[in-house]
Amino acid sequence: MDINNIISPGLLDAFIKFGINLLIIILKIVVVLAIGLLHVAYATYFERKVIGHMQVRLGPMRVGWHGLLQPFADGLKLFFKEDIVPAKADKAVFYIAPIIFMAASMVNLSVIPFSYSFTIADFKISPVIADINIGLLFIFAMAGIGVYGIFIAGWASNSKYAFLGGIRSAAQVISYEIAMGLSLVGVMIMAGSLNLTDIVRAQEESVFGMFAIPQIIGFVVFSIAAVAETNRTPFDMPEAESELVAGYFTEYSGFRFALFFLGEYIAMIIMASMATICFLGGWTIPWYIKVVPFINYVPGIVWFLMKVYAFFFFFYWIRATLPRYRYDQVMGIGWKILIPVALANILVTGLVKIIITTMNGV
Amino acid sequence: MAVTEVRISIHTTGLDPKDIAEKIKGQFPDQVIEVAEFRDQVSVIIKRDQVVAVLKYLHDDPVLSFDHLQDLTAVDYKGKKDIRFEVVYNLYSTRYRHHIRIRAQVPENDTKINSAVPVWSGADWHERECFDMFGIEFTGHPDLRRILMPEDWEGYPLRKDYPLKGPELDKDWPGFTDVLKRSKELREFDWEG
Amino acid sequence: MVQKEAEKILETRELSVNMGPQHPATHGVLRLVLDIDGETIVKVTPYVGYLHRGIEKLGESLSYFQALPLTDRMDYVSAMSNNIGYVVAVEKLFGIEAPERAKFIRTIVGEMSRISNHLLWLATHALDIGAMTVFLYCFREREWLLDLFEMICGARLTVTYPRVGGVRNDVPQEFLESLWKFTDEFPSRILEYETLIDQNRIWLQRTVGIGIISAEEAVNMGMTGPTLRGSGVPYDIRKHKPYDAYDKVEFDVPIGTTGDTYDRYRCRMLELRQSNNIIRQLIEKLPPGPVMAEDPKFILPPKDKMMPITHPTKDLAYFILEKACKGCGMCMRACPAKAITGEKKAPHKINQALCVNCATCLVTCKFKSATVVPGGKGLSDEKLAELAVAPDQLPEDIKQAQQLLVRQFEFIKKGPKAPEGELYVATEVPKGELGFYFVSDGTGKPFRMRLRAPSFIHASCLPRLCVGHLVADVIAAIGTIDIVLGECDR
């Protein structure tokens, strides 16, 4: 029998198109994952290097040229280490916690757009795995799930340090999520969308070229909340080394520990990308910089990465400079300062928006 | 919150320790056994019954005002004196800058003395250490446990009849010997290249 | 009513957390059991003794002069100050007076050790509170100081540089120049740390009002040093009972008011500046002269005048006179190099190839058969037999050197006898009051050696400082009292 008789040419065409689309998506996932993991590896390396140089020392120097292969050596070592499960731990939950944590932060990579969309042979490819309309909300939701990973890791370890770390982390992440969400509401109002690609486009068209200028309050609140959300100094309560040994992953060893580590750095990447997309104009550059000749030829992805790296550097810089807050002080800042400020910011943004639209209407 | 720098004079104006010894003698004539002096430091040897009263007098008296307990320890005079132990209090007044040493005698068969914690709360750990090292019991101490040695350690290390190198291996502290035994058992799982 | 019932059902319990002895923030092997209600501390029970090495007992088995290295290992962070404390106490016991220059040098190195101790304290305190970079900045200057220590005595931490009756050796000129440069630069470095933390809002929030202790209570608990002065008590042994050269310099003592963690921090920062000043004054005034007291009864003979090591006639050879040797075998047993051989009741022989020129045979031989041949190195045995003369016919300078050597042997073997009595001598080490209490029974070894360690007392104050605060404040409290467990446990 002829194959053409069973499947109509139209259907076959659809199948092929579906297949190619599927292939593209898989390819995208592979590329994003690979680049994401590479970034994680080198985020650790740069952290050690940057902080090292800030502290008048060198950082890793031995593995590869200037220690360039250090993250791979570390990763390989962790992979081969013995995987200890404490005798009194809740085993099933203990196994699953790092997976939840890492999966929750990795999934976020799928909604982050990286650049302009481009076309190859009739296929319009947008450099985002899932260009969904509620991208921002999705990221919040997933960050919320990530807390479960931390919390049950703390609980399942059956260790008091891990438990305290878990509790602290849950409380901290939840409270700062509110501040962060509120700080982004201003952006949503200005962009009129929750889709991350649309937000970037709105910034490109706006007068200032990026929302960080009109939304400066929102940006500051977001930056602080982002540091707290990723549990980094000065808000590294859950893993405060001098108090709780290593916080919620005190009892984790070998590869499971690596998963937590990975998840944490991916969360950092997500936060940096969010800041880039929502406040710094993503892969676009403001019109007043475009005036510079030839700068248009720089691809969007380069701008995007540069902004992300700058935000990363900001993370490291803070870590090298500031002491750690106390737990109650962290919560105080979150609830008593950041949230009211963010609310006021929303009010002002909303008012201005209404005034502008009514004036345009008249 | 304010920290200032002050210039303190280096001239001591305190009472002569011998006068202090006389004062104690006048206050507690039946308690003082002897007054000894060596290199300008005076020590008053007293009986142990009223030791807290003596110390309290030294602490509270407005002229003496020994507010700082520099040191509290014990000495084992085995083979040197009839009464084996002496508990030594080194006192200092941060206000008047004078110093005195009180030594209370404790016999071997009944190693008990009243605690000085009610007078100086800083005596707490000193007394625990004395108990740990010499086996002197301080009655009235809030929490008299061994402090430096493990709590189930046998013997009092600083007594003169305790060997410097400690007990033989088979009579050693069980917490230590158990680990030795277990690590010997576990050694067969070690990887050897 | 409802609330009461609810409380009954939801009975809350305190969680007890064991902190240490292996914990990154307990500065060694301190163990704390915290009873916490949520994040609030209800009770703290410190456990010490994990580094108890029995220094007091060991000190009773060593002579006064041999126990000195033990004091380095007590507070290994500021070993120099501990040495000085011990040396001052023993000098007072023996009634030795160190020469002026030695006193000045000791004060200089003591203050250097104070600076290096406070730097380490600041570094770890800041690290515990989370300021990582201060840690590394402090260590930069500390390394400089340790290099200076190395310049005068060859060791970085456990120096054993001060000796009973003076110091080990005179300081080289480069040391003074380098130290002067350090004191020039150091105030600007202190400013550098202060810009990082002094007005830092997070630092202030973490330290102001934490661990408050009033003056009376602090004295009553036996606190000393900057920990006490933070509460406003002007008690400093350098002023109250000046030892070494402290009565010849002018300095102020920083005093706090509220007695919280921040005050204690400021006190120590100001002390850094004062110490810097003291060093500068002392370098300017440093008098010339010897650095070791000359008292044949208590002081080791100078090494450069002693026989085997650096005597001007280096090419000595040791030889046993056949006629005088009775073959008792004493020298054979005593020889550390096993260079002497021989049958019993027959003359012994020294194998010149194995001989290490230690002169042990010279000291041990009772029949004056072992002797020394100046300029005899590398000669054959026959030639040596020709040249050798009996020990009492040797040239005068070699004879003297030999006597010094015998004196050293006696000194090391038995130790000089101390007068009978008892003594408590306190010195101001960076952490507080370090007291030595000696009971001497007239022999060369202390009958009882007691160390009053400031860290021990300060550790006992921890519960008082922590209760009612949060878990994170325990870390700040451990930092603020500045304890070293080696000193605490002894």
Add this chain to the structure above:
Amino acid sequence: MMAVGASHYDFDRFGIIFRGSPRQADCVIVAGTVTKKMVPVIRRVFDQIPEPRYVVAMGSCACTGGIFRTYSTVQGCDTFLPVDVYVPGCPPRPETLLEGMMLLQEKIRNEQARWSPWR
């Protein structure tokens, strides 16, 4: 030991960082005198480290007991731990400790048999 971590000597150059939890450690440095009271604790910490694990005895006291031959000290931590590298000195200079860690790396490098499937 702290000096090695700091700027002057900088352990991080060799990719060595200090971790608070034994679960994430590869190597334990026994620094300073080991007392009998401390022995159960050290052994427990060592037992918590996942394989492969190494022990470095740092300082004369940890190697042999050093000058402390008393009732409360253990004469060398090799009585109850499989020590890989002994670093002498009282205390060792930072360079010595670095050298010790280099030696440990050398030792690991020569350990191929341990990693092969036919061990």
